[in-house]
Amino acid sequence: MKHQVVIVTGGAAGIGGAITAELVRRGAQVVAVDLDGEAGAGMAGAHPEQIAFLKGDISDGQIARDAVALAVERFGKLTGLVNNAHASRQKPLLDHTPEDWALSFDTGLYGTLNFMQAAHPELVKTGGAIVNFGSGAALDGQKNQASYAAAKEAIRGLSRVAANEWASDGIRVNIVCPLALTDGVANWKKAHPDQYDEVAAKVPLGRFGDPQKDVAPVVAFLLGADSQYMTGQTVMADGGGHMLR
Numbered sequence: 001m002k003h004q005v006v007i008v009t010g011g012a013a014g015i016g017g018a019i020t021a022e023l024v025r026r027g028a029q030v031v032a033v034d035l036d037g038e039a040g041a042g043m044a045g046a047h048p049e050q051i052a053f054l055k056g057d058i059s060d061g062q063i064a065r066d067a068v069a070l071a072v073e074r075f076g077k078l079t080g081l082v083n084n085a086h087a088s089r090q091k092p093l094l095d096h097t098p099e100d101w102a103l104s105f106d107t108g109l110y111g112t113l114n115f116m117q118a119a120h121p122e123l124v125k126t127g128g129a130i131v132n133f134g135s136g137a138a139l140d141g142q143k144n145q146a147s148y149a150a151a152k153e154a155i156r157g158l159s160r161v162a163a164n165e166w167a168s169d170g171i172r173v174n175i176v177c178p179l180a181l182t183d184g185v186a187n188w189k190k191a192h193p194d195q196y197d198e199v200a201a202k203v204p205l206g207r208f209g210d211p212q213k214d215v216a217p218v219v220a221f222l223l224g225a226d227s228q229y230m231t232g233q234t235v236m237a238d239g240g241g242h243m244l245r
């Protein structure tokens with residue numbers, strides 16, 4: 001991926017951190033955008049030639065424009081965008097406050113939209129690719145996930161429209177729904193090993209995915225030429241937990 005320059009939102013930790021690390025391992029240059037300044041500065045400090053870090057909130061449209069400008073300034077172009085970050089609160093539908101809805105939609109749907117709009121002019125020049133993030137919990141309509149599920153499905157709808165509208169611009173847009181053992185999930189596994197085993201047992205491949213080994217390579221594939229004939233697709237990187245047809 002030596003000639004690729006990719007923005008990764010939430011790129012300092014969790015699945016986004018693993019995506020940043022994997023893209024860098026494959027030779028790409030990455031602009032990681034995250035609220036976590038310490039983690040982001042640490043990653044960029046370890047790979048100053050390949051990672052530029054921008055601290056900021058993805059729900060702010062200016063941060064999206066700044067990230068695109070940083071990619072062009074530091075690395076000369078933009079070839080890919082990974083809209084990974086999404087913050088939300090889990091609670092019953094009737095307990096959701098306007099702030100809960102705003103958090104999920106501002107960081108999920110509007111964060112994704114902000115970066116897509118800001119990146120479009122540069123991605124047109126490079127025939128770039130966008131990878132957005134959905135969730136199996138949203139496909140299932142899992143309890144306590146009202147604002148999260150609604151925003152995730154809005155992201156999938158937005159992605160399909162963009163895939164149609166921007167195909168003639170040479171821009172592909174796909175969606176990944178991951179299942180991954182991030183630090184947060186690992187802590188939960190430690191505290192509730194029986195619950196973890198129960199959930200993992202329902203996954204045909206019998207475990208949660210590894211963020212860097214199981215999810216990041218799928219994102220890398222969707223950013224690269226090997227997926228040049230794929231757009232508008234939802235790709236499940238979840239051990240077979242959901243089998244779309």
Ligand SMILES: NC(=O)c1ccc[n+]([C@@H]2O[C@H](COP(=O)([O-])OP(=O)(O)OC[C@H]3O[C@@H](n4cnc5c(N)ncnc54)[C@H](O)[C@@H]3O)[C@@H](O)[C@H]2O)c1
Nearest residue numbers: 010013014015034035057058084085086133135178179180
């Ligand atoms: N972990 C899973 O199994 C799983 C399952 C389904 C979907 N997903 C999706 O995958 C993506 C990544 O999940 P994760 O588990 O790594 O999340 P996470 O919460 O562990 O990490 C998200 C990263 O985004 C950053 N972030 C949060 N809000 C931000 C904001 N407003 N602006 C900038 N950065 C912000 C955080 O600082 C963190 O570094 C999300 O879209 C999530 O919904 C994850």
